[in-house]
Structure formats: structure tokens, C-alpha cells
Amino acid sequence: MKEKITGYSGSYIKNMFRIISIASAIICIAVIITAILGYTNTKESLINKAKSQDIVFIVKSMSAKIDSRISRAIETSYIFARDPLNIEWVKGEEQDKEYGEIIQNKMDSIANSYDYNNFFTAVIKSKHYYRANSKKNDNGENYIILQEDNPEDKWFWSVLKSKKTIDFNIGYDSVTKNTFLFVNTIMGSVDDPVGITGVGMNINEITKEFKEFKVGKESNLWIIDDKGIIQLSDNVEDIGKKYSEFVPEGVVNNIENNSTDAKQEVKVSQYSKENNKIVDYSYCKLSSGDWTLFYEIPRTESISLLDSLRNNTIINVILVLAFFMILFYFISKKIANPYEQAILMNKELENKVKMRTQELRESNQKINDSIEYAKRLQESILPSLEELKKSFMENFLIWKPKDTVGGDFFWLREIEDVLVFVVGDCTGHGVPGAFMTMTVNAILHNIVNTINKEDPSMILQELHIQLRQALNKNSNPSSVDDGLDIAIFSIKKKASLIYAGANIELYIKREGEVKVFKPQTRGIGYRDIELKENLKNEIIQIQEGDIFIVTTDGFIHQNGGERKYPFGKKRLRNMIKECEFKDFESIKSRFENTMEVYKGNEEQRDDITVLGFKIK
Missing domain, CATH: 1.10.287 (Helix Hairpins)
Incomplete structure (x- = not known):
């Protein structure tokens, strides 16, 4: 077995x-x-396909499209500038009204036929500026007068100084309230010009085409002039900056060394960022001028199929x-x-x-x-303590975001004898709030520098309009309904303070008493808020010893105390009244210590900003 x-x-x-x-x-x-x-x-x-085909195709296609637009604009403006009838009318000091009507009809016809956003003629002797499809004013005139001290008119004198038959510039047109790429052509000779005629192409339309051709979220598509300045970009914030701020010095040298190469010849290369990310870039000279089309894209995006x-x-x-x-x-x-x-x-x-x-x-x-x-980006756009000391006789500032960055901000700009000062509280806190502050900062800069600096109510209304446009609320009902509370001050010659606010009050301590100025409206920028057209400013004659205090709602709404109630406006007003304003450092300490004691162990609810200042 x-x-x-x-x-x-x-x-x-x-x-x-x-x-x-x-x-x-x-x-x-x-x-x-x-x-x-x-x-x-x-x-x-x-990688080989992206560098030899895809990137080259984008640059070639975009350069052909831009060249086609600019070449047509150059040809149109050049022919118009050499028209004997136009030159004769300009030399005749615009006296012949029949010729003037013919030339105006020509400009209207050209602008409508070629779908130009702007077509104009500027006379050197009279400084008269005629544009297509313009309406006559109350005096029966269909022109405006260019002024050398007007920032919007500086292009006129720049073109004359350039001594170029054809020149380009980026400029803002206050009539259409749009930014244009202008092609300017001298009438007559560059040594003895009689006028300037040209075509304006809307930057928004060109940037839309940029976005259609761009691939990837982190890619950049720029048109750079011969001085290295970005003239066109899908990102409006990049326009006017030097592209050397964004790319390494080796890339700049490479492009400058190849500046004499044949136009429309596409060059492709690459560089590494500080984080060792490889970026492929391509560029070519535009045949229509001395500008360069530059495109870069991180390799991780160009080969995302991987x-x-x-x-x-x-x-x-x-x-x-x-x-x-x-x-x-x-x-x-x-x-x-x-x-x-x-x-x-x-x-x-x-x-x-x-x-x-x-x-x-x-x-x-x-x-x-x-x-x-x-955080560093947000702090870089806020006025420094030195700027505040320079603008005010005395001041104190408490700026405490709830998170590392926040939605509270303050803004300062001094133009001639007018000081414009703003305190704002954007929707949310943290990173979303910080992005809103940067958007509002850019819009404020544009309004105060180009539209109005002395009327806070007008600044308030214009900010409401432009912010809604920037956030695409008019055409996109499903967009995020963000906005802000804000107080705007215009101080002229340190004699009077003009205030307009949206949900932020102004406190003034004068001779031991506290007076509160109410805001004229609720927040701005929100979809369901429509501002009144007749908002009125509060005009305050500044007296010696006046103390001005403004705060966002983070201070007022902070919970604390025995019952965990908000701090409240009444408690704030009493604290201001009881506070002895011997020096502003002690005032700041009083505010901070009072809030810390009241808050106790409660978390900070919102961003907090408190600003106090004395003007004289």
C-alpha cells in the first residue's frame, strides 16, 4: 500500500x-x-510636432491676420493722405465748406465700407480733429480741438516728432470710450506736414482674435514694438509693459539678435523657468511694420495629451x-x-x-x-505708510485681512492739487476678495486719470458701470454677482473734503463731538443695484483739528463680548467720542486693544480696515 x-x-x-x-x-x-x-x-x-507645426502654425496664422488688418489700414490711410483734394482743403485752412463736406463723406464712406472703428483727419495748423460718423455740436462744428496738455491728445505731437511717414500708437478715444490701435499717416512731407490722417482699430476686437488662436491657460501671445514694449495682448494688464519683465534675458537677446532676419520668418526656441518648467516660444517680424509677434506656451500645456x-x-x-x-x-x-x-x-x-x-x-x-x-501682489498695489504720511498731516491705519490676503483695500492718488483717497470692502475675503481688489484698483486708476478726479459721486457711478462690465454682468446673467462697499474722498488744496460712499460711513470728530455722514447708496457693482443719476456729494469744509475716521464693516460686525453680539456702530461712535486724540499712535492702540478685548476667543469674522487721518 x-x-x-x-x-x-x-x-x-x-x-x-x-x-x-x-x-x-x-x-x-x-x-x-x-x-x-x-x-x-x-x-x-x-514635442517635435508642437515645436515644428503647432506653435509655428499659430504664429503664422496670427501674423497673417494682423498683417492683413494693419496693411489694409496703412494702404487706406496712405491713399487718403495723398489725395490732392484733401491736401488742398487742409492747406486752405478748411475754408472751403463744400470740400469739407466731400472729405467728411469720404471718411464716413471709408469707415463704413471697411468696418473701421475710427477714421480721422487732424489738421496741424488749426489742431482740428475730424472723425468719421461724427455729429455736429451746438455750434454746428463737427470737429474737436486737440490740446497739447491733454494726455489723450499727446499722440498728435508724438507722431510729428517721430518724423515718420507712417507711425503706430495705442490710444484711448474719449468719444467712443474705447482703446484703439491707430495707424497714423502724415499728409504732405515729414519735414513740412499739413495734417495727419489715420485709422483706428478696436483693441477689444483684436484681443478676441488673440484668444481664439491661443492654446493653454498659461500661454502668452503678444505684439511687441521695436522698443520691447507690449503693444497688444489678450491680457489687457500686460499692454504697455516691457516683455523683458516676463521672459529671461537670454530670450530678449535672442529676439534682438535676429531682428534683421526676413519678415514673417518664424523662429522657434525654448527656455526654462525657475521651477525648471520648459517653455516653448516662437516669434516673427510683422511685414506691416517694425513690430514682432511673440507666442510662448508651457510645454506641459502644448503636450497635454501626454x-x-x-x-x-x-x-x-x-x-x-x-x-x-x-x-x-x-x-x-x-x-x-x-x-x-x-x-x-x-x-x-x-x-x-x-x-x-x-x-x-x-x-x-x-x-x-x-x-x-x-499677498505680496496685493500689498504692492496698496499705498505705503510713507505715502500716507506724505498725504496727511497725521494718520493711523489698521489693515487686518481675515486670511493671508483679503477683500479690504485702500487706494490713494494725488494729481496736481487734488488728493483722491478710497477705502473699499470687496465681496468675500481670502484669495477671491484679493482678486476683486486688484480689479477695482485698475478701474479706479483708469477713472481718476482719464475721466474725473474731483467728483466722488461721478467716480462712484463710473466705477459701478465699469465693474459690472468687467465682470460681464450685463451680458451674462449667470455670472458671479460680486461687488463692494466703498468710500471715496476728494481733497482739494486741503481746504475742503468731498465724500461719497456706498455702505461705508464717515465719522468726524470736531470739538469733542462726533458727526456721522451716511453713504449715498448701498454697495456698487451688484446686479440688482441701480444707482441714482443724481447722487449728491457731502462737501465738508475742513477745520483745524478735525479727525476723520472711516472703517469697513469687519470692525463693526465682529462678534464678541459676553453675549457674542457684533461690536456695532453705536459702540464705535461712543469709542470715538471718548477717545482722546493726543497722538495717532495712541488712537491706533486704543482701537486695536478695544477690539482684542471685545473679541476675546472669537475668531475674526471678516477683513478689518480702519483709517483715521487729520488734514490740518
């Missing part, structure tokens, strides 16, 4: 375990190597490895020691946890770095 077999010997189990382990390892290595080689080859192919390929490859490798791991698990469970298997699995899990923890730590660090950078 044969002996019954009850199990395997120890040596058999060890050999079997060794064979299975080696076979599994060889198969896994083969799968991984195959995946890596396939991924690498595909990556190289996509993300899908990499993910699929990883999934396939994981599935294959998982299959062999499961197979090995069941085999080893039958022939190996379960305790040793448990130890191995525990170590594997520990390694995975460590890797995941490291990934989370790195992700968290990137987020913190981004927020810290946003």
Missing part, C-alpha cells in the same frame, strides 16, 4: 517561492520598461501588476507563512502612507506659496 502524502517539504516551498518571485519580478519589469519606452517615444513625437497617455499607461501597468500581485498572494498564501506575508503587506502599506503624506505636504506647500505670492 502506498504512503499518503500529507504536505510539501520545506525546501520545496522555498524553491517554489523563489521561482514565483523571480518570474513575477521579470514580468513586472518587462511591463514597466515597455510602458516607459512607449511613453518616452510618444512624448518626443508630440497626461491622458500617462494616466492610461499607469492604469495598465497597475492592472498588470495587480494581477500578478493577486496571483502571487494566493499562491504564497497556500505555501508560505501567513505571518511573514502580513509583515510584508504592513511594510508596503507604510511606504504608501509615507509617499501619500509627502505628496500632500508638497501640494500644501505649493498652495501656501501661491497664497503668499498673492
Whole structure:
């Protein structure tokens, strides 16, 4: 009778375990190597295609489109500038009204036929500026007079000084309230000109075309002049800056060294950022002028298809490895020691946890770095303490965002003898609030410098309109309904203070009493708020010793005290009345200490800004 077999010997189990382990390892290595080689080859192919075809196509297509627009504008303005009838009428000091009507009809016809946003003629001797489709004023005149001290008219004198037959400039047209790329052509000779005629192309329409051609969120598409200044971009904030602020010095030198190459010849190269990210860029000279079309895109975006390929490859490798791991698990469970298997699995899990923890730590660090950078950006647009000291006789400032960055801001601009000062509270706090402050800052800068600096109510209304336009609320009902509370002050010759506010009050302490000036409206920029056309300013004659205090609602709405109620306007008014204004540092300490004691262990609810100042 044969002996019954009850199990395997120890040596058999060890050999079997060794064979299975080696076979599994060889198969896994083969799968991984195959995946890596396939991924690498595909990556190289996509990179070569992006650099030799995709980027070149974008630059060629966009340059052809821009050249076509500018060339047509140059040809149109040049022919008009050389028209004998036009020159004769200008030399005749515009006395012949019949000629004038003919020329005006010509400009109207050209603008309508070629769909130009602006077509104009400027007479050098009289400084008269005629534009297509213009209406006559109350005096029966269809022109405006250019003035050398008007910033919007400086282009006229710049073109004359350039001594160029054809010149370009970016300018704002106050009639149409749009920014244009102007093609200016001298009438007569550059040494003895009689006028300037030209075409204006709307920047918004060109930037829309830029966005259609752009690929990737972090890519840039610019038109750069011969001085290295960005003249056109899909990002309006980049216009007017030097492109050397955005790219390394080596890229700038490379473009300048190839500036004499044939026009429309596309050059392609690459550079590395500080974080070792590779950026591919391409550029070419426009045939219509001395400008350069420049396009750059991070390689991670130009070959984004690799993300899908990499993910699929990883999934396939994981599935294959998982299959062999499961197979090995069941085999080893039958022939190996379960305790040793448990130890191995525990170590594997520990390694995975460590890797995941490291990934989370790195992700968290990137987020913190981004927020810290946003903080530096926000602080860079706020007036410095030195600027406040220069503008006010005495002042104190408390600016405490709830998070690293926030939606509260203050803004200062001094133009001639007028000081414009703003305190605002944008919707939300943190990074969203900070982005809103930057948007409002840019709009305020445009309004005060180009529209009005002495009438806070007009600034308030214009800010309401432009902010809604910037946030696309008029044409897109589903857009985010963001806005802000704001107080705007215009101080002229330190004699009078003009105030207009939206949901932010002004407190004045005068001779021991506190007077409160109410805002004229609720917040601005919101979809459901329509401002009255007849908003009135509060005009305050400044007396010696007057103390002005303004605060956002973060201070008033802070919870605290025994009942955890908000601090409130009444408590704030009493504190101002009781406070002895010996010096502004002590006032600031009083505000901060009072709030800390009242807040206790409660968290800060909102961004807090308090500003006090004395003018004389």
C-alpha cells in the first residue's frame, strides 16, 4: 500500500517561492520598461510636432491676420493722405465748406465700407480733429480741438516728432470710450506736414482674435514694438509693459539678435523657468511694420495629451501588476507563512502612507506659496505708510485681512492739487476678495486719470458701470454677482473734503463731538443695484483739528463680548467720542486693544480696515 502524502517539504516551498518571485519580478519589469519606452517615444513625437507645426502654425496664422488688418489700414490711410483734394482743403485752412463736406463723406464712406472703428483727419495748423460718423455740436462744428496738455491728445505731437511717414500708437478715444490701435499717416512731407490722417482699430476686437488662436491657460501671445514694449495682448494688464519683465534675458537677446532676419520668418526656441518648467516660444517680424509677434506656451500645456497617455499607461501597468500581485498572494498564501506575508503587506502599506503624506505636504506647500505670492501682489498695489504720511498731516491705519490676503483695500492718488483717497470692502475675503481688489484698483486708476478726479459721486457711478462690465454682468446673467462697499474722498488744496460712499460711513470728530455722514447708496457693482443719476456729494469744509475716521464693516460686525453680539456702530461712535486724540499712535492702540478685548476667543469674522487721518 502506498504512503499518503500529507504536505510539501520545506525546501520545496522555498524553491517554489523563489521561482514565483523571480518570474513575477521579470514580468513586472518587462511591463514597466515597455510602458516607459512607449511613453518616452510618444512624448518626443508630440514635442517635435508642437515645436515644428503647432506653435509655428499659430504664429503664422496670427501674423497673417494682423498683417492683413494693419496693411489694409496703412494702404487706406496712405491713399487718403495723398489725395490732392484733401491736401488742398487742409492747406486752405478748411475754408472751403463744400470740400469739407466731400472729405467728411469720404471718411464716413471709408469707415463704413471697411468696418473701421475710427477714421480721422487732424489738421496741424488749426489742431482740428475730424472723425468719421461724427455729429455736429451746438455750434454746428463737427470737429474737436486737440490740446497739447491733454494726455489723450499727446499722440498728435508724438507722431510729428517721430518724423515718420507712417507711425503706430495705442490710444484711448474719449468719444467712443474705447482703446484703439491707430495707424497714423502724415499728409504732405515729414519735414513740412499739413495734417495727419489715420485709422483706428478696436483693441477689444483684436484681443478676441488673440484668444481664439491661443492654446493653454498659461500661454502668452503678444505684439511687441521695436522698443520691447507690449503693444497688444489678450491680457489687457500686460499692454504697455516691457516683455523683458516676463521672459529671461537670454530670450530678449535672442529676439534682438535676429531682428534683421526676413519678415514673417518664424523662429522657434525654448527656455526654462525657475521651477525648471520648459517653455516653448516662437516669434516673427510683422511685414506691416517694425513690430514682432511673440507666442510662448508651457510645454506641459502644448503636450497635454501626454497626461491622458500617462494616466492610461499607469492604469495598465497597475492592472498588470495587480494581477500578478493577486496571483502571487494566493499562491504564497497556500505555501508560505501567513505571518511573514502580513509583515510584508504592513511594510508596503507604510511606504504608501509615507509617499501619500509627502505628496500632500508638497501640494500644501505649493498652495501656501501661491497664497503668499498673492499677498505680496496685493500689498504692492496698496499705498505705503510713507505715502500716507506724505498725504496727511497725521494718520493711523489698521489693515487686518481675515486670511493671508483679503477683500479690504485702500487706494490713494494725488494729481496736481487734488488728493483722491478710497477705502473699499470687496465681496468675500481670502484669495477671491484679493482678486476683486486688484480689479477695482485698475478701474479706479483708469477713472481718476482719464475721466474725473474731483467728483466722488461721478467716480462712484463710473466705477459701478465699469465693474459690472468687467465682470460681464450685463451680458451674462449667470455670472458671479460680486461687488463692494466703498468710500471715496476728494481733497482739494486741503481746504475742503468731498465724500461719497456706498455702505461705508464717515465719522468726524470736531470739538469733542462726533458727526456721522451716511453713504449715498448701498454697495456698487451688484446686479440688482441701480444707482441714482443724481447722487449728491457731502462737501465738508475742513477745520483745524478735525479727525476723520472711516472703517469697513469687519470692525463693526465682529462678534464678541459676553453675549457674542457684533461690536456695532453705536459702540464705535461712543469709542470715538471718548477717545482722546493726543497722538495717532495712541488712537491706533486704543482701537486695536478695544477690539482684542471685545473679541476675546472669537475668531475674526471678516477683513478689518480702519483709517483715521487729520488734514490740518
